[in-house]
Amino acid sequence: MRIVVGMKWVPGTTSVRIDPKTGTLIREGVPSIVNPHDMPAVELALQLKDTYGGEVIALTMSPPPAIRGLEYLIGMGVDRAILVSDRVYAGADTLATSYVLAKAIEKIDKEIGKVDLAIFGQETIDSSTAHIGAQTASWLDWPYIYYAHSVKLIDNNKVLVERVLENAIEDWEVELPAIISTHMKALKPRPVRLINKIRYKVEKPLITWTNNDMKLDPRCTGLKGSPTIVAKTVDVPEVPRKKVVYKPKDGEDAAKWLIKTLMEDEKASKALIKALKEGGAK
Amino acid sequence: MSSEAKKDCNVCPEWDCQNVNDFKNVWVVGEVDENGLSEPSLQMLTPANKIATKLNTKIVGLLVGYNVKKYAKEFIEYGADEVIVLDDERLSMYSPHTYARTIAELAKKYKPAVIFISATMKGRELGPYVANTLRAGITADCTDFDVDEKTKDVLLIRPPFGAVLLAYIKTPTRRPQIGTARPNVFKLPPRDPNRNGEIIEEKVDYIQKPKARLVSRKLLPINEVPIEKAELIVSGGKGLGNIEGFKLIEELASKMNAAVAGSRKAVDMGWIPHEKQVGQTGKSVKPILYLAIGISGAAQHMFGIREAEVVVAINNDPNAPIFSQADYGIVADYKQVVPALIKEIESLKKQLQGA
Incomplete structure (x- = not known):
């Protein structure tokens, strides 16, 4: 199986402070981390690889500092990682972000090899919209299942997904390729291993794709590709x-x-x- | 749309050209399960009514599924002006992919200005799929909606960045404007059995064959009142120190006949399940009395209790921010206060029941 797993590099705390003079957010000095809800997704991808073989590719659309997050995932055992990064992607809402991710998955499929599954976390801690999995699935016209707890391959092109909703436990048979988002408590992530860090140093399995590689219409990305705009922000009364x-x-x-x-x-x-x-x- | 208009439309080629003035009405997507039309989806009629009034337009309920037509009248009684029903055996099994595409097809035909979807777990997977299929903007977990008086754009209001700010989001050049809100953020509107409205039965030729198939569904027993509906809540946080501390406040809650809840820290520590987390990334509650024990009062937590009528805080840190946001604060160690409080509650209970 070839599995793409999504990652977002987010501020490590949600207690963002406000500059009392300017009234704007202070982001400096807030260290970033891998979005914690992405960790069960990474663990699921690695477990599927352990069981069925294949390859796990981590993917993020972000400015270059997110490389540190990708390195962490490689330390956990992800085979390679792709940073998609370009100024024309800045200011993207979830629609424009999912567009770039979907196009990157298509590019992986074409140039690296057939993608069977893409896995995302339940949501991010900094914006918690939970949109990206569904929207990426929509661009690709793939089926989408949310809140997954476990995934089993049942034949070459189908998986059995168990998920837990407010009032029910459901099993779904899902045709591949598909997109799955994991429940935040689904799996406990494995630690980083030294052997993987050494492999990273030697092999450098991390590539960056800019829009020169992606060749996307800039009207579909970043601010221009985003239907939503933040009209204003006010202090919570x-x-x-x-x-x-x-x-x-x-x-x-x-x-x-x-x-x-x-x-x-x-x-x-x-x-x-x-x-x-x-x-x-x- | 004329080819002339298309040529002038300088947007992403993946999008269709739109004239926002072609779009009217406020849609509410009805979610149907074993128990009928779900209350969270009916709750979305409350903001729909506010927005439809401000836009001087109609509220349209949407029922997509199999054997769903029977709920159309109920939708109207709760506030829909009309209901579009797509009742089709091919939709007998819910699949996010198929349902989203079908809803998007109907939206392309009817051109609603607004679509509201309850952010139940199903709504959270369906909403963004629908929005993206329409190449429309979507704003998740809104806590309020309004209308920009000048432009008539809908303002979708949500708290980003740790609940210190409220963001007003709009989609000025795209329709429909799609928003979700979590269950119980809005109240269920009153039901009026005398309300009448048109029921439009839709048919579609093509329904995509589901690529995901539900093979088993086991209902989980639900015997507790959700915390969003509780009148009395006892809630614990990091300051409790350990699971024994949490057990103590559970005992207090049980004596008070109150619901138990917790902060994000209490959930992270595994003292309480995520469904009982209060705050921006958990539930917004509206009890009459909220008793916060060992909770420091981070903005994200306080966002979830904005609508609590009376807030009591017990914390041994006199500088905890919660004291400046509570009605009654006690600076003391909960290990001393809670056992004494249990005794006081028991004696008050005897008095009241004797009376």
């Missing part, structure tokens, strides 16, 4: 709260104060009384 803070003598004092305070609060007391009476009726 503050919720008015009472902000009463009590420093109790001990636990008992705290508990008594809280019950008294809640019973004097019109809304809280109503809800509490209702719940405690109901609790007795059960």
Whole structure:
């Protein structure tokens, strides 16, 4: 099986700070990491390769610093990695991003070898849209299954995918090639191994494709290829709260104060009384 | 569209040329499962009503599937002005790929200005597939919608970047404008059995054969109220230190007849499943009373309790940001407070039940 796995290089914390003078986001000094939800996707790809043989190719569309993320995945055992990077891809929304990824998968299919499966993570921690898997599938006209927990090859061109939804566990038979997104808790990722890091140093299995290689119409990529625009951003308005803070003598004092305070609060007391009476009726 | 217009249309050749003025109506995609028309999809009629009123246009419910026509009247009673039904045996099995293509075909024919899809797990796989098939913009997990008074573009409002900011997103040159919102972000509108509306039955010649086939489906028992609907919530975070700490607040919740929830840290530690995570990457809750124990008050968490009526915080760090965003704060070690609180609740319960 030849499996492409998607990766996004994201700010390592979602607690982005705001510059109080300018009101803009401070991104400097926030170290980047591989999107944690991509890790189960990488692990699934590597397990499928362990079981059925073949090759795992990591793919990202990003400015060049994402190479560090790709190196990490190679350390885990990914065979090679492709960075797709060009100024004309900047400012892309999910539609324009998925377009470039889909075209890169087509290029891998044509120039490296037939792609059977592409796997993405559940969502990213920095924007959490969960769009990319579905949109890439749509460009390629491949079937798409979300929230996968496990994947088994059932014959040469079909996989059995188990997924867990809010209220059901489902098994799907999916024709290949296909796109699958993994559930964030599906699998525990394996650690980086020294042998893979050495192999990386020796073989350098990492290539970069710019738009000279991809030859995409710039009207389909970056800002121009993005139907959505951010019209404005505003601070999340503050919720008015009472902000009463009590420093109790001990636990008992705290508990008594809280019950008294809640019973004097019109809304809280109503809800509490209702719940405690109901609790007795059960 | 005339060939003249096509020639002038300087967009990605993968896109069709559009005149945004050709698009009208607000669509709501109905999700049907074993239990009928799903409540989260009906909840999307609430923002649909706001936007349709501002755009002076109609709300159209969309039912795609097999044996789904019977839900059209219910859709109307909850607020759809008309319903487009595509009831076809070839759609008896849901497949994201096939359904998305079919919905996109109908959207190409009817040209809705807006499509709302509930971000259930199915909605989250279907929505972006539909949007992309139409080469349209989509904005996920919106918390509100509005209309730009000048341009009449829909504003799709969501919190990016750790919930410190709200982004107003629009798609000025493409239609339809597609937005999703998570279940229970919007309330179910009232049902009016006297409401009437047109039911349009659609037929399509071609339905793509599914490339993915559901071979088994086991329903999971659901016997708990989802936290989004709970009136009382006891919620724990990193400050609890360990699973024993979390067990203690579960005991408190059980005595109070409250739901248990947690912060992202509590989920990361494995103390509580992701369905019970409160915050920007979890659920938005609207209880009357929210009791936050060992939760510091990161912006992402606080975003999920904006609509809680009364917020109580127990934390031993007097500088925890939650104290400036709570109604009642107690600076103390939860290990001292919670057992005492359990006793107080028990005695209050006896009083109330004796009364």
